[in-house]
Amino acid sequence: MSYTSAIYLAIFLPVTLIAYQLTPKKHRGKILIGASAVFFWSLSKWLIVYLAGAIVVTHYTAIGIERAREAAFDATPDEIELRQEKSKKILRLGILLVLGTLVVLKYTNFTFMNVTQLLRSFGSSIVYKPHRILVPIGISFYTLESIGYLLDVHWGKVKAIQSLEKTALFLGFFPKLMEGPICQYSDLEGTLFNNEPLQFENLKRGMLRIFWGMFKKIVIADRLAIIVNSIYSNYSDYHGGMILFAAVGYTMQLYMEFSGVMDIVIGTAELFGIKMPENFRQPFFAKNATEFWQRWHISLGKWLKSYVFYPVSVSKTVKKWNQFGRKKIGKFWTRVGTSALALFPVWLINGLWHGPFWNYIFYGMYYFTLLLIEVSIEPTWKKWMKKIHVDMKAGWYRAGQTVKLLCIVFTGEMFFRAPGLKAGFTMFGNLFKDFSLAPIFNGALEHYGLERMDLNVVVWGIIIVFVFDILKEKNKLSYEEFNKLALPVRWSAYYALILAVIILGAYGEGYQAIDLIYAGF
């Protein structure tokens, strides 16, 4: 059962909503937990024990940390230090357990395969046969949530949750299980546990968002998936324009799918009056790669910023570097060094988090290099532009920035999607061989499983989404503004959206159900 399946939308959600509403307020949380358990079970069966284990470990670790910390306030300095050390020990144990589980399940084969390969290059004859290890759905997401929460309790940013039921709901709430967003506790504590009754306004708002997400996912992304998969699985046969099409097509597929599923997830939570953080903010309107990552998969970026980037940037090592740099090498190189020290672990983790494959690690290092270059040259660049009187807000300048950003993003996603790092480099090399855009426009695309009508639906669908993105970027499109429109206009929009999903959705005969991309991470 995934978020776009008929069973989720037509049975699971309505039954959960009715059961939630019929249950007395103080027990509604249990309904949401029960629904989350059913949802998880439908995808990962007995692997639910891993989620249950993570919930129990997170819950009692947080309480242990808080107890150690609280006692410190009216104690002597020595005692404070002792108790802070104790809090740190409990924190380390908790993180070791939840992170250890993720590492063992997800990275064992990758580690052993690479170690044996390295040993073989030194003459060893060891052979490692990869084991089939079952990984529970969403482990990469709830593990980060657990670690973030434990660190927040340790730093005194949030209070430990005292009820196991609430911890279970925080980590296991079904709408975010498969693809996030990766929530910090402070994102959810205001609405997740309120158990408010269903309200017509929330239901309307949530359903509208769900259908908008469905439109992006099953009308656009699932169609694009057919042609994109076809090119990537025979990547060595293509060059020039077709490789460019594959890179652009996959980026569009990923954006439509991931942001569409986020609309479904956030919309589902809204049905229950629960507010979830946004995961996308019109990413293609960013000025550079740094800003792109503040708008694309926001929750992962925010997590890495809060729990890796900032902690590293105020660590003793970086502080020592700053002191040394100021005296010996000047402000500019000190800044570059500080940024490199804080950015490197962020992008290494970002790459590895997506999965145990070298192309993901390359993807992380690709953005590490680009962001480091951007942050290093930005101040000097701005000064030059000012000197030669270039208006950095002018249309032509912004257009240039967008073209540069698109080249960066398309190239990154090509390596990300490629079946292996070697394949990524082959595709990148082939991009420049016999370059021609003719195959895209001469009807050749119709030989990859999509008819002309399908291609038209994809193109017009993408145009509609980007028009809405432009309106959102200019603050001209919000639910509140939409609600002010005349009744016939609003209902026409509802019907148009619902009919578009039902009539144009890529499901049924001739289409295969497409798995959610981020659920695989």
Place this chain on the structure above:
Amino acid sequence: MEELIEILNDIDDSIDYENETGLIDNHILDSFGIITLVSEIEEAFNVSIDVADMVPENFNSADAIYAMIQKKAN
């Protein structure tokens, strides 16, 4: 406060620090600006900023940053 505004202007002089109250919430100051700011503050005011201080409320305005510095100095 003057010294702080000078540091902030050194990072980005196109921002009205006297009146801006959403440096973080409105995505005006990015994470690289923040880590540069933290390093400059530590040097200029002889304080030590730790990870628990790295919250948006402490960096949303020049006043909030100054209040954090004073708190750390005491």
